[in-house]
Each structure stands twice: as C-alpha cells, then as structure tokens.
Amino acid sequence: MTYNNILSETSNSICFITINRPNKLNALNKETIEELHEAFKEAEEDTDIKVIILTGSGEKAFVAGADISEFAEFDVNEGKSLAAKGQEILFDFVENLSKPVIAAVNGFALGGGLELAMACHFRVASDNAKMGLPEVSLGVIPGYGGTQRLPNLVGKGRAMEMIMTAGMIDANQALSYGLVNHVTSQEELLPLCEKIAGKISRNSSVAIGAAIKAINANYEDGIDGFEVEINEFGNCFGTDDFVEGTTAFLQKRKAEFPGS
Secondary structure (H helix, E strand, C coil): CCCCEEEEEECCCCCEEEEECHHHCCCEHHHHHHHHHHHHHHHHCCCCCCCEEEEEECEEEEECCHHHCCCCCHHHHHHHHHHHHHHHHHHHHHHHHCEEEEEECCEEECCCCHHHHHHEEEEEECCEEEEECCCHHHHCCCCCCCCHHHHHCCCHHHHHHHHHCEEEEEEEHHHCCCCEEEECCCCCCHHHEEEEEEEHHHCCHHHHHHHHHHHHHHHCCCCCCCHHHHHHHHHHHCCCCHHHHHHHHCCCCCCCCCCC
C-alpha cells in the first residue's frame, strides 16, 4: 500500500514503520493516524513479520505532537470524538497487537508522540530524545491515553508532575523513570532495536502474543490478569509451537517455531 505520511518496509522478519513528515517534525494528523492504523494492521496480518519497529524520520523528532491546526476550532463533542477515535484505531490498537512493537524514539516525543510511544510494548531512546506531555499549556489534557499509560509506567507522582508542569525530560531521566528501556546514540538506535527484535524473533510468536495479552490484562479494569494468564498458559499447550519448543529442548537442539 502507498502512503503519504509514513514509510513501511520489511527486512529479516522485522517491519519498520517510519512516520515521515519531517517538515512538521512528524506531527500526527488525521491522515497519518489512519495510515499508521493500516500499516500496523498489515504487519499484524503478515505471517512473515515477527516484530515491528516504529520510529520517526530525520534526527530531530520521533513525533513532536499532534497537528494542533486540525482541532483548534473543535467543540466539546468533536473533542471527545477525536480522542475516542484516535484511541480506538491507533493507540489502543497498537497496545493490543499480538506482535511486539518497539518504539525507537529518535528525538522529540511530545504530546501525542509520547502517547504513541507509550502505546508500544516498550521503548528505546536516542540520547538526544526529549519526552513530555505539554497539553495543559494549551488548555487541554492528554487525550490519547497519556493520563492512563504514563502513571502505569513511571508512577502516579511522577506522572502528575510531568503532566501538570507540561515540562520535558531527557533520555537519561526517562531511563531512570522506567519510561524507556535503553538509551543509546542516534547512530546505534535502530541497530540496537534490530538486535532486540532479532532475539524476540527467535522465540515463539504464538507464546509472545499470549504473553502480551496476559500482561495487558493486568491494566484493564474488571479483568483478572491472573485468570487471563492461566487461560493463555493452558492454550499454549495446544499449539504446534509448544510441541516444537519442548521437543527441541528435550532433544537439545534449537527450536524452529512454526508460529501456530
């Protein structure tokens, strides 16, 4: 599929999705959100893809925020619809994909950009990255899951301070907060993400999908995460990957998972 605002390519079972609006610091607009949805959907359905890496074009920004010009004149109902649709087709969609999504944060990740990075399963940052949720400085609050995911990742107190001050933190502070898993140089960012993706790709994609579902369940209201874990654990016993994994272990050889 041809896109106007993003790039999508696959190599060695890894899908690289790049937000490509460098003149806008890769800001999210309606079209970009819809294109990202389609790209993630295609990657999810492609059985050859094991891991997805999301990044921004250039060296300045992952995503510097949402395109404010698109919603500056919205009323209350339009604002609610904007947040609801965005969460449904992109942010919640990414979080609940069965394939791991790594955010390669290569610069500014602000507002909707940080919210998108937080929707990914984990984050790796370049040492020039800056992150924050500046929405209250515009008279609004984060609307793409920021008030929910940030406290889960860094704790309530730190999330409150970040949101209320509308300030930015650098990559090393994000690392100390647990907001990102690793910090590296701009040049080594994608190679490091690829290295991690390679390790993931060698494991059972079926089991990884089940693990994502079980982990996410812990953060859903009204859902017993332990019960989901028990069910997903049991379901693994009925898969070809389980047969291959246990057989390979007993035979002291490397597993070749069929992905089913």
